[in-house]
Amino acid sequence: MQPLAVGPGRTKVGFIGTGIMGEPMAGHVLSAGYELCVHNRTREKAAALLARGATWCDSAAGVARACDVVVTIIGYPRDVEAVYLGEAGLVESARPGTFLVDMTTSDPELAERIEREGRARGLACIDAPVTGGDAGARNAELSIMAGGDEGAFRALEPLFRCFGSAVLQGPAGSGQHAKLANQIAIAGTMLGVCESLAYARRAGLDPEKLLQSISRGAAGSTLLAKLGPRMLAGDFAPGFYVKHFIKDMDLALSQARGFGLDARGLALARALYGELDASGHGDAGTQSLFGWYER
Amino acid sequence: MQPLAVGPGRTKVGFIGTGIMGEPMAGHVLSAGYELCVHNRTREKAAALLARGATWCDSAAGVARACDVVVTIIGYPRDVEAVYLGEAGLVESARPGTFLVDMTTSDPELAERIEREGRARGLACIDAPVTGGDAGARNAELSIMAGGDEGAFRALEPLFRCFGSAVLQGPAGSGQHAKLANQIAIAGTMLGVCESLAYARRAGLDPEKLLQSISRGAAGSTLLAKLGPRMLAGDFAPGFYVKHFIKDMDLALSQARGFGLDARGLALARALYGELDASGHGDAGTQSLFGWYER
Numbered sequence: 063m064q065p066l067a068v069g070p071g072r073t074k075v076g077f078i079g080t081g082i083m084g085e086p087m088a089g090h091v092l093s094a095g096y097e098l099c100v101h102n103r104t105r106e107k108a109a110a111l112l113a114r115g116a117t118w119c120d121s122a123a124g125v126a127r128a129c130d131v132v133v134t135i136i137g138y139p140r141d142v143e144a145v146y147l148g149e150a151g152l153v154e155s156a157r158p159g160t161f162l163v164d165m166t167t168s169d170p171e172l173a174e175r176i177e178r179e180g181r182a183r184g185l186a187c188i189d190a191p192v193t194g195g196d197a198g199a200r201n202a203e204l205s206i207m208a209g210g211d212e213g214a215f216r217a218l219e220p221l222f223r224c225f226g227s228a229v230l231q232g233p234a235g236s237g238q239h240a241k242l243a244n245q246i247a248i249a250g251t252m253l254g255v256c257e258s259l260a261y262a263r264r265a266g267l268d269p270e271k272l273l274q275s276i277s278r279g280a281a282g283s284t285l286l287a288k289l290g291p292r293m294l295a296g297d298f299a300p301g302f303y304v305k306h307f308i309k310d311m312d313l314a315l316s317q318a319r320g321f322g323l324d325a326r327g328l329a330l331a332r333a334l335y336g337e338l339d340a341s342g343h344g345d346a347g348t349q350s351l352f353g354w355y356e357r
Numbered sequence: 358m359q360p361l362a363v364g365p366g367r368t369k370v371g372f373i374g375t376g377i378m379g380e381p382m383a384g385h386v387l388s389a390g391y392e393l394c395v396h397n398r399t400r401e402k403a404a405a406l407l408a409r410g411a412t413w414c415d416s417a418a419g420v421a422r423a424c425d426v427v428v429t430i431i432g433y434p435r436d437v438e439a440v441y442l443g444e445a446g447l448v449e450s451a452r453p454g455t456f457l458v459d460m461t462t463s464d465p466e467l468a469e470r471i472e473r474e475g476r477a478r479g480l481a482c483i484d485a486p487v488t489g490g491d492a493g494a495r496n497a498e499l500s501i502m503a504g505g506d507e508g509a510f511r512a513l514e515p516l517f518r519c520f521g522s523a524v525l526q527g528p529a530g531s532g533q534h535a536k537l538a539n540q541i542a543i544a545g546t547m548l549g550v551c552e553s554l555a556y557a558r559r560a561g562l563d564p565e566k567l568l569q570s571i572s573r574g575a576a577g578s579t580l581l582a583k584l585g586p587r588m589l590a591g592d593f594a595p596g597f598y599v600k601h602f603i604k605d606m607d608l609a610l611s612q613a614r615g616f617g618l619d620a621r622g623l624a625l626a627r628a629l630y631g632e633l634d635a636s637g638h639g640d641a642g643t644q645s646l647f648g649w650y651e652r
Binding site: 240 | 525546550556559562563566575577580581616625629
């Protein structure tokens with residue numbers, strides 16, 4: 063039987079992780095009229111949501127017990143594992159019929175394991191990482207890549223529309239695989255953008271004129287258009303952290319090795335970002351790779 | 358003094374190189390009403406233009422003597438050197454005041470040398486390589502990256518508009534540098550696109566759904582949108598030849614080394630394309646790099 067679609071008035075939504083992404087996303091859930099329950103490692107980061115009417119829960123288990131849908135968007139796969147599968151975790155604590163939606167970029171195999179263990183307890187677990195960054199989260203323009211049961215995905219679509227647009231990529235873990243494929247494309251493209259602009263600078267070109275000539279042609283990319291000007295301005299403020307990109311690339315490399323895929327561009331990008339991180343730039347934005355070439 | 362702008366009725370245009378790019382470009386010159394004179398290594402490739410009213414010249418020198426503007430778009434830097442600076446070449450044969458426009462992707466230092474030697478003989482030499490491929494040439498939507506004297510560039514703008522849109526990048530050689538920066542961006546982006554799609558295939562994703570999720574976000578690029586579907590369909594027919602891309606990457610690597618730029622993504626792409634070429638795929642399209650990852 064298809065589960066009933068979620069909706070304001072009949073669905074209580076829990077949110078675990080109210081950071082740079084989760085906070086605005088949870089805000090959209092409130093705006094849509096859902097009852098909202100939040101938990102975060104640092105309570106202060108939920109203050110604005112609480113002021114708008116969200117309820118605080120002291121633990122993940124508390125959120126699980128109180129809600130029909132629990133959305134998580136937290137740091138690293140080890141955090142996801144603890145919150146879902148640890149003692150007093152979501153899978154252990156949620157009532158049968160609850161939807162658990164992990165929007166963290168995480169390990170595809172962990173997503174499969176959560177789905178399997180959740181299903182054994184009557185839970186519908188969906189992996190649903192996103193692209194679009196903090197701006198996408200604020201503007202409800204995220205691209206959501208989901209993996210899991212189709213009926214559960216359909217039931218959750220009204221909620222996903224609060225965040226942007228969602229595509230069901232396949233069974234459990236597929237959302238994570240799609241996100242890693244996304245990060246792999248970014249890794250290579252970033253090498254091309256940084257090297258192109260570093261070349262242009264050293265050749266004495268005016269980078270503005272270069273961008274004018276190349277940005278709409280075969281060399282064009284979102285990164286060139288959006289991060290190129292920031293690289294040239296020396297603006298390395300984080301939209302997306304170097305340290306988080308390294309986490310994603312490590313996940314992708316580990317999966318690629320398992321598939322026997324020789325992803326050399328990805329490995330090269332990982333190595334260069336590793337050098338950036340080692341020299342103290344883990345909290346800079348990913349566009350700071352340009353600085354590596356300008357050194 | 359500013360040279361007079363070129364125009365139909367008062368300017369006789371010569372075209373050397375009527376291949377996959379030059380033939381449609383020369384056709385636009387005819388359509389705009391210019392008197393046209395052509396030369397090519399293989400006369401048959403000029404047949405359609407001759408049928409439309411172009412005049413045949415037996416040699417580069419013949420074109421140079423007959424025309425006010427000579428456009429070249431030929432194979433390799435060694436061909437450019439021979440046609441411009443060789444015995445009975447363009448620089449030796451052209452009347453003072455003639456414009457020589459090289460639209461081949463070639464060596465920036467050769468472009469500087471041609472400009473210098475041409476200037477000494479009263480010639481205005483512009484390097485003006487293009488992006489946009491054969492479709493851009495047919496549809497007059499090329500992006501032209503020009504280097505050289507600004508007055509000469511302005512005078513040539515009406516002719517450039519027959520081919521697409523032109524930006525003066527800087528002094529002689531700058532057009533070539535901009536084109537190489539373009540190719541460097543493509544090299545890295547191509548690694549990202551190929552590896553992303555190869556990963557998606559091995560992870561069992563539906564590539565159509567993946568493209569739907571990632572092509573408009575941070576991972577999006579012209580290559581992903583245009584070549585991604587061709588890669589997935591196994592369509593490696595040439596839009597742009599592997600062997601020509603290798604030529605461009607070698608030029609870029611040589612320049613980068615001269616600048617002390619450690620362009621590792623470019624070097625990696627060059628190495629992989631070298632393997633493709635060595636295994637007999639030099640005449641395939643650049644998207645055939647996907648095959649390297651699928652092997």
